[in-house]
Amino acid sequence: MAVEAAGRPAVAIDRDRLAALLERELDAFRESHPRSLELSERSRSSLLFGVPMSWMARWAGGFPVFVQEANGARVVDVDGHEYVDLCLGDTGAMAGHAPEPVVQAVTAQAARGSTAMLPTEDAAWVGEELARRFGLPFWQFALSATDANRFALRLAREVTGRGKVLVFDWCYHGSVDETLAGMAAGVVGPREGNVGPPVHPALTTKVVQFNDLDALEQALRAEDVACVLAEPALTNIGIVLPDDGFHEALRELTRKTGTLLAIDETHTLSAGPGGCTRAWELEPDIVTVGKAIGGGMPAAAYGVSAELAERIAARTEADYEDVGGIGGTLAGNALSLAAVRATLEHVLTDDAFAGTIPLAERFAGDVSETIESAALPWHVTTLGCRAEYRFRADPPRTGAEAAAAIDADLDRYMHVHALNRGVLLTPFHNMALMSPATTPAHVEAHSAVFAQAVEDLLG
Ligand SMILES: Cc1ncc(COP(=O)(O)O)c(C=O)c1O
Numbered sequence: 001m002a003v004e005a006a007g008r009p010a011v012a013i014d015r016d017r018l019a020a021l022l023e024r025e026l027d028a029f030r031e032s033h034p035r036s037l038e039l040s041e042r043s044r045s046s047l048l049f050g051v052p053m054s055w056m057a058r059w060a061g062g063f064p065v066f067v068q069e070a071n072g073a074r075v076v077d078v079d080g081h082e083y084v085d086l087c088l089g090d091t092g093a094m095a096g097h098a099p100e101p102v103v104q105a106v107t108a109q110a111a112r113g114s115t116a117m118l119p120t121e122d123a124a125w126v127g128e129e130l131a132r133r134f135g136l137p138f139w140q141f142a143l144s145a146t147d148a149n150r151f152a153l154r155l156a157r158e159v160t161g162r163g164k165v166l167v168f169d170w171c172y173h174g175s176v177d178e179t180l181a182g183m184a185a186g187v188v189g190p191r192e193g194n195v196g197p198p199v200h201p202a203l204t205t206k207v208v209q210f211n212d213l214d215a216l217e218q219a220l221r222a223e224d225v226a227c228v229l230a231e232p233a234l235t236n237i238g239i240v241l242p243d244d245g246f247h248e249a250l251r252e253l254t255r256k257t258g259t260l261l262a263i264d265e266t267h268t269l270s271a272g273p274g275g276c277t278r279a280w281e282l283e284p285d286i287v288t289v290g291k292a293i294g295g296g297m298p299a300a301a302y303g304v305s306a307e308l309a310e311r312i313a314a315r316t317e318a319d320y321e322d323v324g325g326i327g328g329t330l331a332g333n334a335l336s337l338a339a340v341r342a343t344l345e346h347v348l349t350d351d352a353f354a355g356t357i358p359l360a361e362r363f364a365g366d367v368s369e370t371i372e373s374a375a376l377p378w379h380v381t382t383l384g385c386r387a388e389y390r391f392r393a394d395p396p397r398t399g400a401e402a403a404a405a406i407d408a409d410l411d412r413y414m415h416v417h418a419l420n421r422g423v424l425l426t427p428f429h430n431m432a433l434m435s436p437a438t439t440p441a442h443v444e445a446h447s448a449v450f451a452q453a454v455e456d457l458l459g
Contacts, residue, residue, distance in 0.1 A: 010377035010393060011458060018409055021456055025416040029061040032420070035078040036066045058427040060415035070097035072437030075424060084442040086363075086432035087424045091267055094292035094385075095347040096437035102295035105342035106335060115333035122337040126301070129344050133274035134265070134287045136303035141332040145266040145290025146174025148300040149229060151326045152286045153178055155304070156227035156260045158318050159311040166219055166228045166259075168210040170399025172236035173229055173264050174290075181205040183400075209398040210234050211243045216250065220257040227260040227286070232276035235267040237402040238390040238429065239381040247282055260308065262286035266300075269293070270386035270433065272357075273350045279384070295343030299336040347436060356385035356434040359443055363387045363432050366447035374454050385434040417453040418446070 030037060040063035044050035049057045056064050065077040073096055075083045088094050095102065109120075127139040142148040153165055153176065165178045173179040181201035182191040188202040206225060208215040219225065228250065234240035254261040263284040265275035269292050272279045277287055285308045290300030304312065312320070320326055330336075364380045364387045371378045377393040390396070392405035411430065418425050423446050425432065432446065 009375065011375045013407075013410065013457065014459075015409075017459065018413055018457065022409060022413045022416070025413065025420055026062060028420050029416055032081070033061065033063075033065060033077070033079050037063055039066045039078065040064065055427070059419075060412045060427065061419055065419070072096045072098075073435050073439070073442050081422065083419075083422050083424045084445045085424045086434075086438075086442075086446060087426040088433045088435055089291075089296070090426050090428070090431075091269075091291045091433060092294075093296050094269070094433055094435055095295040095343050096435035097296065099295055099343070099347045099437070101342040101346035102297070102339050105338040106297060109335050109338035112334070114335040115330050117329070119332070120334045120337060122334070122341040123332060126337055126340050126344065129341075130289075130301055130303055133344075134277050134289075134303055135274070136284070136287055137306050138309045139301050139303045141337065142290070142300040142302065142328055143298045143331055143336065144174065145264070145288060145300045146176055147328055147331070148288040148290055148302040149173045149176045149179070149262075149264060152262045152288050152302050153227060153229065154325050155308075155312055156262065156286070158315055159308065160226040160258065160260060162224050162226040162259075164204060164206055164225045166206040166208065166216075166225045168230055168234065168399060169207050170210075170234060170237040170240075170403050171229075171231060173231075173266075173288075177201075178204045179229060181207050183207045183209075209400055210240055211246055211397045213246065213249050213253070217253055220253055220259055223257050223259075225257070225259045227262050228254055229262045229264060231264050231266075232268050232271075232280065232282060233383055234399050234402070235383065235386070235388075235431075236428070237399045238396070238405070239383050239386070239388050240396050240399060240402050241381065241383070243397065247280060251283055260285045262288060265289040266291050267386070268383060269348075270360075271384035272353050273348070276383075292348060293343055294336055294339045295347055297336050297339035299340045301340075352436040353385065356436060356438065359434040359438055359440065360385045360387040360432070362440065363434070363443045363446065364389075366443070367450055370447070370451045370454050374458055376454065386431060387434075388429055388431040390430065413457070414450075414453055417456070418449050421449045421452070423449050 051057050068076045068078050073085050075085045130139050131137050167179045169183045177198055180191045180194045181188055188207045190197045190201055206219045208219050261284045263277055266289055269275045285305050288302045293299055360382045364382045367380045367389050378391050380389040381395055390405055391407045396402035415425050
């Protein structure tokens with residue numbers, strides 16, 4: 001769903017007012033989070049960037065809140081503030097925090113042994129369940145979606161004998177070297193800020209704009225691309241939905257040129273129990289999925305079609321079993337798989353989405369109402385139980401269009417304003433995700449905070 005701003009003249013943001021409000025909110029944040037500030041300052045002496053993982057430094061307040069505990073859709077910080085969590089670990093906690101079935105399964109499995117480099121029955125159950133959900137019969141596990149994507153690309157190169165991959169501009173598939181590419185004036189190069197690229201990405205990667213079928217056709221024509229790796233809708237530069245017919249054409253072009261198609265469902269699992277692949281009846285050769293499936297534990301998976309499985313097996317000289325490049329000592333470990341099973345069997349069930357998707361629609365409806373009544377040139381889009389608003393009037397069709405709407409100050413203001421009023425939004429996005437533990441009251445809390453942020457902004 002995409003809702004445009006009202007047809008009235010759009011209201012412009014007063015930048016001086018925005019700067020003053022941002023300062024006010026940052027001061028308030030600092031003032032009201034003394035314990036987080038203290039821990040943050042202490043961490044600077046032992047942790048690079050003062051945080052355990054560098055992107056935790058991106059939280060809008062200037063330092064992150066340190067978590068005391070997280071349960072369901074709520075987080076409590078070390079200063080005693082309670083938050084409605086709409087970030088949910090940027091999808092890692094889409095099942096809600098500490099879901100009881102996962103806690104029980106993990107506790108029981110930890111007591112029985114976490115990793116033995118041997119399978120458990122849960123592995124077979126999870127393989128069968130992923131096959132049922134996504135329609136691809138054969139599965140393997142990894143510890144992160146990044147790794148699932150890396151292994152998928154290696155397999156694609158191995159069976160096709162082709163060197164290149166194709167991704168869409170402004171995609172994000174984790175820290176996968178081949179995908180950290182971007183495009184400026186039609187020329188492929190390292191994505192802005194790419195840290196120490198091993199080789200120039202143009203050597204490994206072709207990039208086209210999402211929804212640009214002409215460019216896609218041209219890029220695949222040379223038949224040197226092993227695999228198109230795509231999210232079914234872009235989700236890491238706001239939500240960019242596919243045009244009608246885009247996926248049919250993408251599948252047709254990839255088939256025609258002997259190119260494999262890998263669909264990354266890590267974020268778009270929000271669309272339903274089998275992600276967009278099932279909701280939109282896609283027919284990829286490979287599906288990758290991570291984050292949410294572990295219910296908070298590190299886990300990811302990739303599945304392949306029967307035909308691709310045969311082609312993989314036929315490459316008898318490829319070392320799939322030792323040091324050939326597909327690995328991870330703890331991948332497929334018993335603890336992760338116990339967590340995945342509990343998550344899929346009891347938490348992110350088919351029924352769960354019947355509750356979470358309407359909540360995202362409710363979120364978008366409320367946000368859209370505020371946008372329209374304030375005549376702001378913004379819009380909000382949903383993708384299943386995920387919703388995101390963006391600072392441009394129309395839904396973008398490409399990643400480049402979406403990127404052009406980034407407004408760092410406005411973004412920061414909306415986030416820190418929400419933080420100060422007990423709502424967590426994902427740092428990289430204006431994204432809200434609904435878990436089975438999220439309630440209408442949580443959505444309403446955000447709606448009120450969002451309306452107030454807009455009111456303060458416009459005066
Ligand atoms: C679509 C998509 N794929 C893969 C990943 C990588 O996930 P991870 O960082 O857990 O490896 C991300 C991370 O945001 C993602 O958005």
